[in-house]
Amino acid sequence: MPSLGADMQEGTLIEWSVKCGDPVKRGDIIGVIRTEKADIEVEVWEDGVIDQLLAKPGDTLPVGALLAVIRGAGKPAEKLPISEEKTLAKAERIKVSPLARRTAQELGVDLAQVHGTGPQGAITQDDVEKAAHAPAPAAVKPAAFEGMRHAIAAAMARSNREIPHYYLETRIDMDRALKFLASQNEKRPVQERLLNVVVLIKAVAMALREIPELNAYWLEDRLEAKESIHIGFAISLRQGGLVVPAIHDADKKNLNELMEAVRDLITRARAGRLRGSEITDGTVTITNLGDLGVETVHGVIYPPQVALIGFGRIVESPWAENGMLGIRPVLTATLAGDHRATDGHRGAQFLTALNRLLQEPAKL
Amino acid sequence: MTDAAIKEALFKLLRRIAPEADLDELAPNANLREALDIDSFDFLNFLIAIHENLKIEIPESDYDQVATLGGIIRYLAQRLS
Numbered sequence: 001m002p003s004l005g006a007d008m009q010e011g012t013l014i015e016w017s018v019k020c021g022d023p024v025k026r027g028d029i030i031g032v033i034r035t036e037k038a039d040i041e042v043e044v045w046e047d048g049v050i051d052q053l054l055a056k057p058g059d060t061l062p063v064g065a066l067l068a069v070i071r072g073a074g075k076p077a078e079k080l081p082i083s084e085e086k087t088l089a090k091a092e093r094i095k096v097s098p099l100a101r102r103t104a105q106e107l108g109v110d111l112a113q114v115h116g117t118g119p120q121g122a123i124t125q126d127d128v129e130k131a132a133h134a135p136a137p138a139a140v141k142p143a144a145f146e147g148m149r150h151a152i153a154a155a156m157a158r159s160n161r162e163i164p165h166y167y168l169e170t171r172i173d174m175d176r177a178l179k180f181l182a183s184q185n186e187k188r189p190v191q192e193r194l195l196n197v198v199v200l201i202k203a204v205a206m207a208l209r210e211i212p213e214l215n216a217y218w219l220e221d222r223l224e225a226k227e228s229i230h231i232g233f234a235i236s237l238r239q240g241g242l243v244v245p246a247i248h249d250a251d252k253k254n255l256n257e258l259m260e261a262v263r264d265l266i267t268r269a270r271a272g273r274l275r276g277s278e279i280t281d282g283t284v285t286i287t288n289l290g291d292l293g294v295e296t297v298h299g300v301i302y303p304p305q306v307a308l309i310g311f312g313r314i315v316e317s318p319w320a321e322n323g324m325l326g327i328r329p330v331l332t333a334t335l336a337g338d339h340r341a342t343d344g345h346r347g348a349q350f351l352t353a354l355n356r357l358l359q360e361p362a363k364l
Numbered sequence: 365m366t367d368a369a370i371k372e373a374l375f376k377l378l379r380r381i382a383p384e385a386d387l388d389e390l391a392p393n394a395n396l397r398e399a400l401d402i403d404s405f406d407f408l409n410f411l412i413a414i415h416e417n418l419k420i421e422i423p424e425s426d427y428d429q430v431a432t433l434g435g436i437i438r439y440l441a442q443r444l445s
Binding site: 107132182185186189190191193195196197236238262263266291292293 | 398423
């Protein structure tokens with residue numbers, strides 16, 4: 001059972017997508033586990049053959065428990081130590097068809113709350129759709145939501161307890177960036193249009209190249225700089241809560257590739273189909289609450305990261321420049337920094353770089 | 365296509381994006397994104413779905429005309445006529 005966050009204690013195997021004897025290679029998805037925050041796809045980290053599937057769908061297991069055995073190519077099968085077999089906890093299994101499970105994920109239906117009418121009480125797609133459209137009692141929250149709230153509470157409480165935050169903010173004239181985006185989108189079919197946030201993600205990634213101390217983890221009382229820039233992108237879920245999957249190597253992606261990554265991550269996050277590495281790899285986080293009308297975001301750093309960048313709504317504001325007063329679209333960008341890792345001086349340099357990069361959007 | 369048919373087509377698309385929303389309660393002058401809690405990503409998906417289903421591509425420069433239910437029905441009725 002992989003650890004998908006410092007506060008994860010256990011996970012539940014939802015399904016295997018392989019069977020014994022199947023060949024697998026690094027990066028393949030072999031199953032889905034449910035954590036308190038989301039359903040996550042399990043990746044494999046080496047090439048080989050599935051030798052044993054030890055956990056069964058429905059089993060809830062602690063982090064570190066053995067889920068399966070992958071035999072290296074050409075190696076003989078190994079007998080599992082008895083002690084490992086005993087770590088497999090038993091849990092009540094919900095009978096549900098794969099189609100119904102997928103529909104439940106798409107519609108945000110908690111299968112534990114659905115009455116199955118299929119063979120041996122199995123939950124059918126029809127059961128899920130009926131449950132999705134049934135009015136929920138106002139006082140009852142779905143179990144998955146409660147679990148996610150608990151996970152967020154644990155992570156944020158730890159952050160507030162351990163991290164001495166400092167906050168800096170700056171107002172950025174977005175006139176050039178928005179005109180650049182409008183000119184790009186004017187030429188594109190609707191399916192290929194870019195969202196404002198894509199430009200912000202790229203500018204953050206490029207600014208982090210200049211201030212690498214903010215792209216780092218704080219571990220065992222020391223700063224551990226990260227070479228790759230994997231931007232955690234906060235995605236809110238309609239049923240409540242949020243997940244923060246990472247956009248890998250954001251600084252190396254062009255705007256089209258970033259838009260594709262954002263589209264893919266949001267779609268899979270809301271369908272409960274994120275991968276384990278996407279949950280754990282973020283080296284810094286962006287949260288964009290501009291869609292909700294908020295002007296300034298003072299975020300809470302997600303440990304062991306050392307920085308979070310918040311963006312609010314772009315608002316038309318009076319703007320003085322070179323002795324002239326005009327109206328400009330203005331964005332408030334905020335940096336939450338870990339004072340153990342950096343100080344306000346470096347944080348200010350980051351925001352200055354971010355502002356400069358957004359004034360030359362065609363170079364992003 | 366009548367206004368009622370456009371409205372029904374739009375509701376079908378919106379139910380995919382905001383399945384929990386009571387669309388019958390949606391006022392004609394209510395801002396769609398605010399009333400249905402639709403972010404910029406979902407709104408873009410809504411426009412893509414309109415293009416795929418009604419064959420109308422709405423340019424960014426017309427976004428202010430399609431911000432409300434009444435506005436988007438009028439806009440599409442004009443484009444479809």
